Amino acid sequence: MADPARPDATATEAGAAMADDDTAAVRTAELEERVAFLEDQWRRALADLDNVRKRTTRELVQARTDERTQVAAQWLHVLDNLDRALEHAGDLERPGGGQHPLLEGVRAVRDQAVALLASLGFPRQEPEMGERFDPRRHEAVATTPRNDVPEGAVVGVVLPGYGEDERQLRPAAVVVATAADDGTAGGMSRPKDAG
Amino acid sequence: MADPARPDATATEAGAAMADDDTAAVRTAELEERVAFLEDQWRRALADLDNVRKRTTRELVQARTDERTQVAAQWLHVLDNLDRALEHAGDLERPGGGQHPLLEGVRAVRDQAVALLASLGFPRQEPEMGERFDPRRHEAVATTPRNDVPEGAVVGVVLPGYGEDERQLRPAAVVVATAADDGTAGGMSRPKDAG
Numbered sequence: 001m002a003d004p005a006r007p008d009a010t011a012t013e014a015g016a017a018m019a020d021d022d023t024a025a026v027r028t029a030e031l032e033e034r035v036a037f038l039e040d041q042w043r044r045a046l047a048d049l050d051n052v053r054k055r056t057t058r059e060l061v062q063a064r065t066d067e068r069t070q071v072a073a074q075w076l077h078v079l080d081n082l083d084r085a086l087e088h089a090g091d092l093e094r095p096g097g098g099q100h101p102l103l104e105g106v107r108a109v110r111d112q113a114v115a116l117l118a119s120l121g122f123p124r125q126e127p128e129m130g131e132r133f134d135p136r137r138h139e140a141v142a143t144t145p146r147n148d149v150p151e152g153a154v155v156g157v158v159l160p161g162y163g164e165d166e167r168q169l170r171p172a173a174v175v176v177a178t179a180a181d182d183g184t185a186g187g188m189s190r191p192k193d194a195g
Numbered sequence: 196m197a198d199p200a201r202p203d204a205t206a207t208e209a210g211a212a213m214a215d216d217d218t219a220a221v222r223t224a225e226l227e228e229r230v231a232f233l234e235d236q237w238r239r240a241l242a243d244l245d246n247v248r249k250r251t252t253r254e255l256v257q258a259r260t261d262e263r264t265q266v267a268a269q270w271l272h273v274l275d276n277l278d279r280a281l282e283h284a285g286d287l288e289r290p291g292g293g294q295h296p297l298l299e300g301v302r303a304v305r306d307q308a309v310a311l312l313a314s315l316g317f318p319r320q321e322p323e324m325g326e327r328f329d330p331r332r333h334e335a336v337a338t339t340p341r342n343d344v345p346e347g348a349v350v351g352v353v354l355p356g357y358g359e360d361e362r363q364l365r366p367a368a369v370v371v372a373t374a375a376d377d378g379t380a381g382g383m384s385r386p387k388d389a390g
Binding site: 027060067112113 | 269304
């Protein structure tokens with residue numbers, strides 16, 4: 001121990017060094033805290049970057065799918081009208097089995113349009129007569145009392161559907177059988193809940 | 196300075212404190228370097244994040260535009276074939292000015308398809324006779340020697356174009372006038388550079 005009555009230079013230096021040591025300890029603690037904070041922030045920023053990149057990849061796929069679906073839905077109206085126009089062409093069938101060139105050409109274009117919608121992910125769906133009504137693929141546009149088929153069977157197709165599984169462009173518009181009260185098949189009627 | 200011949204406890208402590216001080220200085224310098232490094236990395240990660248977010252917004256718009264264009268280009272083939280089918284329908288015009296229902300229906304569908312392409316950003320372009328050939332909007336599919344119009348004038352349209360300004364779905368396929376060597380208008384010929 002240094003004699004307190006005779007402090008010498010060495011003791012003074014030691015005291016100063018110890019005071020510096022305290023300051024240095026505080027400074028070190030501050031720096032360590034800052035390092036921990038920055039490491040955490042950097043890690044978070046990198047994680048955010050990774051998430052944004054992953055999300056972007058998903059969003060780009062989704063944006064393309066949405067756009068393709070929207071555009072396909074608009075062309076579906078064109079295809080429906082082509083189908084409708086063809087319904088008025090019966091007299092262009094020629095007796096020998098041939099067709100008028102316009103009828104032949106338009107049928108080919110209609111088939112091309114159906115194939116294109118299928119290639120875009122929306123194959124044409126024609127429900128089979130008698131299959132059970134499925135709200136995921138069918139829309140009931142009318143009902144008709146029938147006693148020859150089970151209630152809920154599809155008994156008519158007004159418009160074909162387009163799509164498959166989870167990706168439906170449009171459900172098929174169908175007529176659905178209801179129970180015939182008196183055993184006689186009646187006329188077609190709109191469903192009660194139709195808008 | 197402590198007397199080297201009589202080292203006392205205080206001098207020893209002071210020496211230890213000074214050694215600690217050196218260690219602390221090294222540690223502080225290391226920490227300061229680490230802080231500077233982390234601040235830089237954090238700043239870069241945040242800048243990257245900002246850039247990725249901005250780029251994503253642009254990429255999403257571009258993905259939608261690309262997809263719309265690709266799908267529209269596929270439907271353009273359907274429209275071309277509809278136009279082609281209509282070329283074979285002359286005899287379905289009725290003497291009184293009426294049309295066969297199929298012809299009427301298909302023309303309406305063709306007009307609907309043209310309007311749809313326009314709404315997707317690709318209006319139909321029918322070059323005017325005599326307008327100057329413009330490689331951004333026209334594709335020369337044939338040339339013909341003519342002395343009644345300037346060289347390079349459009350003198351026939353084989354297929355209409357679709358698009359506007361920078362966004363061309365397809366240039367119009369046109370016949371272009373070349374200088375008539377002998378002053379007589381000759382037949383149509385393929386351009387020399389056509390593939």
